[in-house]
Every structure is written in C-alpha cells, then in structure tokens.
Amino acid sequence: MSDHRAGSFGPAEGRTGGKRSGVLELAVLGLLHETPMHGYELRKRLNALLGAFRAFSYGSLYPCLKELLLRGLIADESADDAPRALAGRRSKIVYRMTAEGKERLQDLLAEAGPAAWEDDGFGIRFAFFGQTRADVRLRILEGRRSRLEERMESVRAALARTRERLDSYTLELHKHGLESVEREVRWLNELIASERESGPGANTPT
Amino acid sequence: MSDHRAGSFGPAEGRTGGKRSGVLELAVLGLLHETPMHGYELRKRLNALLGAFRAFSYGSLYPCLKELLLRGLIADESADDAPRALAGRRSKIVYRMTAEGKERLQDLLAEAGPAAWEDDGFGIRFAFFGQTRADVRLRILEGRRSRLEERMESVRAALARTRERLDSYTLELHKHGLESVEREVRWLNELIASERESGPGANTPT
DNA sequence: TTTGCGATGTATCGCTGCGATACATCGCGC
DNA sequence: GCGCGATGTATCGCAGCGATACATCGCAAA
Known part of the structure; x- marks a missing residue:
C-alpha cells in the first residue's frame, strides 16, 4: 500500500514537505506582477481583491511562497540588491517575479x-x-x-x-x-x- | 484596519482544544436517525439531501463512520443480530444509531x-x-x-x-x-x- | 521614561475534507 | 459463461484553514 500514483499527468515533483498550490499560485503571481510585495501585504491585497468570494490564510500563503521561491518563479528582492553588509538583519522578505514567473503567469492565464x-x-x-x-x-x-x-x-x-x-x-x-x-x-x-x-x-x- | 476576527464572541464558546468534525457527524447521525444504512447509500442520500449546497466524498465519510463506531454513537447492525455462524463472510456494514448517538444528535441539533x-x-x-x-x-x-x-x-x-x-x-x-x-x-x-x-x-x- | 498595545511581519502545526484510486461482489443482458 | 455497470468498502496524498507562536516597530498614556 505505498506509492501507486498512476501519474497520467501531473508533474512528479514536490515531496520534501513541498506544498502544491493550484489557485494560490495564480493569485500570488497575478498580484506580484504589478509590484513586489511581502507576504503580509500580499495576503491583505489578495483578500481585498477577492472580497466576499474567497479568503486565503497564512497557513497556505507562506508554504506557497516558499515553494514558488524554490521553483524560481519569484525571488527575494531584498536579497539581490541589498547591501548585504548589514549582518544578519532581516525581518522582511520582499518578493518579486522572475522571468520564469512571468512566463508561468502567462501560461496560467491562458488556461x-x-x-x-x-x-x-x-x-x-x-x-x-x-x-x-x-x-x-x-x-x-x-x-x-x-x-x-x-x-x-x-x-x-x-x-x-x-x-x-x-x-x-x-x-x-x-x-x-x-x-x-x-x-x-x-x-x-x-x-x-x-x-x-x-x-x-x-x-x-x- | 484589522482583518482579524475581532472576537466579539471571544472564548466564551469554550473552544481551546481539538474539536471533531461536526458537520459530517451531524449529517450522518441525522440520516441514520430515520433508518439504518450502509456507507454507500448514506453518501447518496446525503448528497441528494444537500443538493447544490454541498457534496461529501468517501474520503471523509468512511473515516467519519469509523470514528463514530469507535465512539459508540453508531453500531454495526449486521454484527449484533446476525447469526455470526457464517464464518468470515462480510461485505456490507449496516450502521444503526445507538442510544448515545441519539443523545449526541439531540445535542448537535440544539446547538x-x-x-x-x-x-x-x-x-x-x-x-x-x-x-x-x-x-x-x-x-x-x-x-x-x-x-x-x-x-x-x-x-x-x-x-x-x-x-x-x-x-x-x-x-x-x-x-x-x-x-x-x-x-x-x-x-x-x-x-x-x-x-x-x-x-x-x-x-x-x- | 517606561510600558503597553495594536499593526506589521514570518512561520508552523494539527486537522478536515477532497479526489483519485483500488478492489471486491452482485445482477443482468447477451 | 462473459462483460459491465451499479453497489460497496477503504485508503493515500494533498490543499488549505484556523489557531498559534514569536518578533519588531511606532506611538500614546502612565
């Protein structure tokens, strides 16, 4: 009783505690397309955008962000242009889209x-x-x-x-x-x- | 500004602890109250009852049934009045409510x-x-x-x-x-x- | 001044429930 | 005697929620 995924479609990746996210992925990418943001604001905007229709929680947002980072669809902006000299100081993580992310967003929007x-x-x-x-x-x-x-x-x-x-x-x-x-x-x-x-x-x- | 639940009701409702399903439990008990049934039919009736509003799947039904059995709220009818002489033969499981189950249903309906x-x-x-x-x-x-x-x-x-x-x-x-x-x-x-x-x-x- | 508080911010844990799947038996037409 | 769809039981992987923990910052009342 283990490991039987017929896998007709569906990218066989993930694992390592990786969380897949269908709709959230699109939502995050769609919002980040406009301007870079950190998680907290992302969530506020997202829920304001969707209104009565739906609301996402941190329990899904942060794991999703982590996974998108890993997949290279978004990147930590504060990491690539910041001086880095400030030792160890980091509390905000500003996400921006990468080229791959934009491509992915286009694919999702074309679906x-x-x-x-x-x-x-x-x-x-x-x-x-x-x-x-x-x-x-x-x-x-x-x-x-x-x-x-x-x-x-x-x-x-x-x-x-x-x-x-x-x-x-x-x-x-x-x-x-x-x-x-x-x-x-x-x-x-x-x-x-x-x-x-x-x-x-x-x-x-x- | 705060997008949190303001908690005007607060902790008065005595949460603070792992709470069980609730929804499915009520549904199962509510249906079983009429007549005993097995899982398959339970699901059909349930989804017919709820119609466009909601649909439950086996992935939640069977685990729920198992737990209700364990808690003694329902019982396997085919076990208590069947001859038992038939060795090992069993494919259907007919659930019926117990007295505890009826009590629990009343509590849920009074909530x-x-x-x-x-x-x-x-x-x-x-x-x-x-x-x-x-x-x-x-x-x-x-x-x-x-x-x-x-x-x-x-x-x-x-x-x-x-x-x-x-x-x-x-x-x-x-x-x-x-x-x-x-x-x-x-x-x-x-x-x-x-x-x-x-x-x-x-x-x-x- | 300090203290406290609410907003901002990141992150995880336990849990519910879905969807897909596996597998077995039964009734029925052909 | 065979296939095939309905009946029937059961589990696994995963998405996403809700609660919670913790840390920092600005600001106003004590």
Whole structure:
C-alpha cells in the first residue's frame, strides 16, 4: 500500500514537505506582477481583491511562497540588491517575479480548460481578467456556464427523484441553491454578451 | 484596519482544544436517525439531501463512520443480530444509531451558537430543521443573518478603501458576490418571518 | 521614561475534507 | 459463461484553514 500514483499527468515533483498550490499560485503571481510585495501585504491585497468570494490564510500563503521561491518563479528582492553588509538583519522578505514567473503567469492565464471553470479556479481567474486575452475570457465564461448548467441539471434530476421524501425545509434549501446557480448563469450570460459586443477582435495585451 | 476576527464572541464558546468534525457527524447521525444504512447509500442520500449546497466524498465519510463506531454513537447492525455462524463472510456494514448517538444528535441539533451559522454548519443544520426545536431554528436563522451582515459590512469597507485601484472585472466580481450575500439575507428574512408567524409557541417534536 | 498595545511581519502545526484510486461482489443482458 | 455497470468498502496524498507562536516597530498614556 505505498506509492501507486498512476501519474497520467501531473508533474512528479514536490515531496520534501513541498506544498502544491493550484489557485494560490495564480493569485500570488497575478498580484506580484504589478509590484513586489511581502507576504503580509500580499495576503491583505489578495483578500481585498477577492472580497466576499474567497479568503486565503497564512497557513497556505507562506508554504506557497516558499515553494514558488524554490521553483524560481519569484525571488527575494531584498536579497539581490541589498547591501548585504548589514549582518544578519532581516525581518522582511520582499518578493518579486522572475522571468520564469512571468512566463508561468502567462501560461496560467491562458488556461481555458476545466480547471478554469471550477468554483475556485474560475473566481481567481475572473479577478485577473484584466490581464487575460479576450478570446480566453470568452472561453472561460462559456465553460463556466456549461459547468453550472451541468450541475443544475444533475441537481434537478436528483430532486425530481426524491422530492416527495423531502420535508419543506430541505425543499427550501434546494430551491434557494438552485436559484443561486441560476442567478450566476444569468450573470455569466450578461458578461458573455458584453464580451461579444466589445468586438471579437479585441485582444487585451499584458 | 484589522482583518482579524475581532472576537466579539471571544472564548466564551469554550473552544481551546481539538474539536471533531461536526458537520459530517451531524449529517450522518441525522440520516441514520430515520433508518439504518450502509456507507454507500448514506453518501447518496446525503448528497441528494444537500443538493447544490454541498457534496461529501468517501474520503471523509468512511473515516467519519469509523470514528463514530469507535465512539459508540453508531453500531454495526449486521454484527449484533446476525447469526455470526457464517464464518468470515462480510461485505456490507449496516450502521444503526445507538442510544448515545441519539443523545449526541439531540445535542448537535440544539446547538445555536457560532458553529451553527458558519456556511457549512448552517447548511447542514438547515437541512435537518424538521427535527429541530422551533426556538433553536429561530436563533440559528438570526445568527446566520447577523454573521452575513458582518461579512457584508467588512467586504463593503474593504471595497470602499480599494475601489479606485480595482479594474472593472474585479468590481463586477465584488458586486456579484455582495449581491449573492444580500440575496441570502433576504431569504433568511423571509424564513424568519414565516417562523415567527407560525407561532412562537410551536415546538416541533422529533 | 517606561510600558503597553495594536499593526506589521514570518512561520508552523494539527486537522478536515477532497479526489483519485483500488478492489471486491452482485445482477443482468447477451 | 462473459462483460459491465451499479453497489460497496477503504485508503493515500494533498490543499488549505484556523489557531498559534514569536518578533519588531511606532506611538500614546502612565
């Protein structure tokens, strides 16, 4: 019972206590793209950026930062240009993106597959839509919409199957849940329409 | 400025110690209260019950079941009334509630504190409102509402602080998120009203 | 002056729960 | 008699949370 990863895809690295981070990686890279920052501020900005949608904690942020450093996607700015003469003094770590980091960010922002229409993946990508190519935006929006439609369909089917066994509170819960999803679909429709309207040739640079 | 939980409720709720799952425990107990079942069906029913709101996986269900067995809150029915003569044959495990389990369920359903107005805790409890005392229902509904209002307030404040730095997509995300919360508050208001209406003396028995 | 406090800042530990996977049995059509 | 999908039990690796520890800095009340 040990070591059986079929490993069809997924980079076989990590280990050594290394923490992988899907969405956080994009979030960090996306923010650092603007200006260098240290962890504390990164978190504040991140949570301000995402608002009601999501909040990250230090328990995930710092391990992620550590890993990104290791992978060379970000670097400690205070280390490469500081005088270094000051012996041992260091309490702040200012992170900046490296060239590899920028490349990675571009790859992540170009991703328009399933990962980009899951709840987390979508939300975080949407927050960085300003840096995303117009055609990718559209594909993500549409993918998200069909993902939600799928979900609604399966919930509705399950509901139809069990409706008579459910009490009024459960029914109410389902109704509310379904309406939330419907509302998001409507929102997506508006966004898609306005994307299409602003010209299918519009490519947003950087 | 502080983005920490201000702790207006503080330690009064007697945490300070490793606390067990809570959510799944309640779900399992709540379902098993009706009829005995095995894990597979438990999961199906659970996800049908919760619908769009939430879905549990085996990775959490089975460990939870194991722990509940250990704690004596549920028992393996096929073990205590089966002939036992059949040597070694066993593939299904049918769980039933014990007296301790029923007691525990009552305690969980009576809980109307902070744990009951977090996203998960609230949803799961709402699904079992049919088994909850009317006054507890009301307190949970009101607690949930004020929790959401708190959240909206802090998001709005953060938004006001950073609005000018955000691009149109991020603004759209915030708007949508805020509206979702507002919608849930309105929903809660309706529920509260209808709870109050149906008489403050109404105590639902099991 | 000192003391205390809240914001800033870095970091880790224990835990919950997910997702993928493995494997076994059963019923049923062909 | 065979395949195949539903039923059924179970675990592993990992992401991310929440609490916590600790250190420094600026500032205002004592």
